Amino acid sequence: xxxxxxxxxxxxxxxxxxxxxxxxxxxxxxxxxxxxxxxxxxxxxxxxxxxxxxxxxxxxxxxxxxxxxxxxxxxxxxxxxxxxxxxxxxxxxxxxxxxxxxxxxxxxxxxxxxxxxxxxxxxxxxxxxxxxxxxxxxxxxxxxxxx
Amino acid sequence: xxxxxxxxxxxxxxxxxxxxxxxxxxxxxxxxxxxxxxxxxxxxxxxxxxxxxxxxxxxxxxxxxxxxxxxxxxxxxxxxxxxxxxxxxxxxxxxxxxxxxxxxxxxxxxxxxxxxxxxxxxxxxxxxxxxxxxxxxxxxxxxxxxxxxxxxxxxxxxxxxxxxxxxxxxxxxxxxxxxxxxxxxxxxx
Numbered sequence: 001x002x003x004x005x006x007x008x009x010x011x012x013x014x015x016x017x018x019x020x021x022x023x024x025x026x027x028x029x030x031x032x033x034x035x036x037x038x039x040x041x042x043x044x045x046x047x048x049x050x051x052x053x054x055x056x057x058x059x060x061x062x063x064x065x066x067x068x069x070x071x072x073x074x075x076x077x078x079x080x081x082x083x084x085x086x087x088x089x090x091x092x093x094x095x096x097x098x099x100x101x102x103x104x105x106x107x108x109x110x111x112x113x114x115x116x117x118x119x120x121x122x123x124x125x126x127x128x129x130x131x132x133x134x135x136x137x138x139x140x141x142x143x144x145x146x147x
Numbered sequence: 148x149x150x151x152x153x154x155x156x157x158x159x160x161x162x163x164x165x166x167x168x169x170x171x172x173x174x175x176x177x178x179x180x181x182x183x184x185x186x187x188x189x190x191x192x193x194x195x196x197x198x199x200x201x202x203x204x205x206x207x208x209x210x211x212x213x214x215x216x217x218x219x220x221x222x223x224x225x226x227x228x229x230x231x232x233x234x235x236x237x238x239x240x241x242x243x244x245x246x247x248x249x250x251x252x253x254x255x256x257x258x259x260x261x262x263x264x265x266x267x268x269x270x271x272x273x274x275x276x277x278x279x280x281x282x283x284x285x286x287x288x289x290x291x292x293x294x295x296x297x298x299x300x301x302x303x304x305x306x307x308x309x310x311x312x313x314x315x316x317x318x319x320x321x322x323x324x325x326x327x328x329x330x331x332x333x334x335x336x
Contacts, residue, residue, distance in 0.1 A: 034258040034283065046227035047258060054260070075260055077282030108160055114152035 021063035027055050030083065031069070034076045163177075184310045186299075195221065195300045196288035200278035203264050205257060209278050211304075218331035219300040220252045223285070225259040226267035228294040230314035235271035235317040241328065242275040248332055251276065255292065258283050265322015301325035307331055 020114065026038040033048035039046050040055075058068045072080050084090040186193045199210035223236055224231040242252040253276035256264040261279055268277060285291070289298070290310075297315050299308040308327030315324045 034281075044188055047225070048261070050260065075281045076258060079282070107156055110152050111156040114156075 022059065022068075024052065024055050024059060027059075027068060028052060029063060029071060030081070031055075032080055032082050035064055039082050172210060181305055182238065182286075182297070183226045183294070184290030184296070186290075187298075191313045193306045194304050195298070195306055196285065198278075198288075200254075200255070200257075200285075202282050203254075203268065203277040209253075209276055213319065214251055214253065214301050218248075218250045218302055218328075218333070219298075220328065220331065221255065221300060222252065223255045223257050223291050223297070224295040224296060224327070225257055225287070226263040227259065231295045232271070233295075234295060234314035234316065235267070236274060236333050237314075239271065239273055239275065241316075245253055245328065245332070248315070249333060250328065253278070255280050255285060257281075257286065257291070257331045262312060297324070297327075299331040301331050302333060 025041065031051065032038065033040055033043040033045050033051070035047050036043050040051055052139050054072075055068055058071070063071075069081065069086045078090070084093040088104070151205075173313070182198050183193045195211060197211050199208055199212075202209050203206075219240070219242060224235075232235035238252050240255070242250070252275040254273065254275060256277055257280045259281060261281070264277070264279065267273070280286075289296075293312060295314060297311040298306055301307045307312075309323050311320050311323055313320070
């Protein structure tokens with residue numbers, strides 16, 4: 001029973017490790033070839049091929065995704081990251097588009113609200129301004145149809 | 148109220164379009180900075196763009212300012228570049244031949260792994276100074292378009308001769324290479 005539990009724990013730990021470990025393909029889609037500007041998985045440039053080899057070697061040596069990215073940033077600068085880091089000044093690259101999106105949504109909402117109010121107002125005005133003679137004729141026609 | 152909201156929306160939209168238009172005009176009008184290579188090709192007087200980078204041949208940094216007064220052959224290269232392998236022995240020989248006249252061959256290793264660059268230097272017996280520019284910070288100001296590229300700088304810090312794109316001292320550019328060295332050394336003949 002104890003052995004079975006230990007085996008289950010080991011399998012669970014291995015599965016969890018496999019789920020969280022970075023694959024070369026993951027990293028290649030998150031890093032940019034410094035010469036051609038496309039992600040590594042899209043590039044066959046000599047430096048991109050070298051970087052792919054480096055990633056595989058470092059993963060095999062047990063380096064984490066974060067560690068490998070840091071090493072490549074040290075060599076080639078932050079432009080090697082396909083997505084800007086979510087810290088420091090680079091955080092603006094994430095916050096500004098979100099802020100603009102939120103401002104746009106609020107703007108569209110306000111405009112839509114204004115239009116709906118104006119349309120509603122026009123309807124009320126129209127009811128108030130209905131000509132009495134016209135109203136009498138409409139009522140007469142409706143009564144004729146009811147018969 | 149609705150009129151105000153509508154006017155506000157219109158003002159925001161107009162401001163957005165005006166900003167984008169302004170950015171476009173600025174980009175077209177002012178953001179066309181040329182690299183030194185383009186200016187040199189047009190015959191303009193160009194000083195070698197400054198840099199200060201880590202050395203690969205030894206510890207420490209090396210700035211272009213520290214080499215002021217010396218004629219230079221500045222070679223941009225990378226270990227993954229094929230033609231760079233062909234020209235490395237030529238550049239080493241040039242360094243050895245003209246060293247007594249004060250000529251310095253300066254290698255700038257661009258967008259490369261430091262370890263690969265050092266291995267390359269050992270393999271090809273490179274003993275001239277080499278700096279490391281993994282981030283490519285020199286590319287824009289020098290106007291580098293590919294690898295290798297070679298420039299000649301005279302004792303006053305001006306670019307002279309012509310930029311050599313591709314491996315040096317091949318049939319196509321041997322004359323330009325020798326003329327560049329002569330101009331850098333101050334030999335006008």
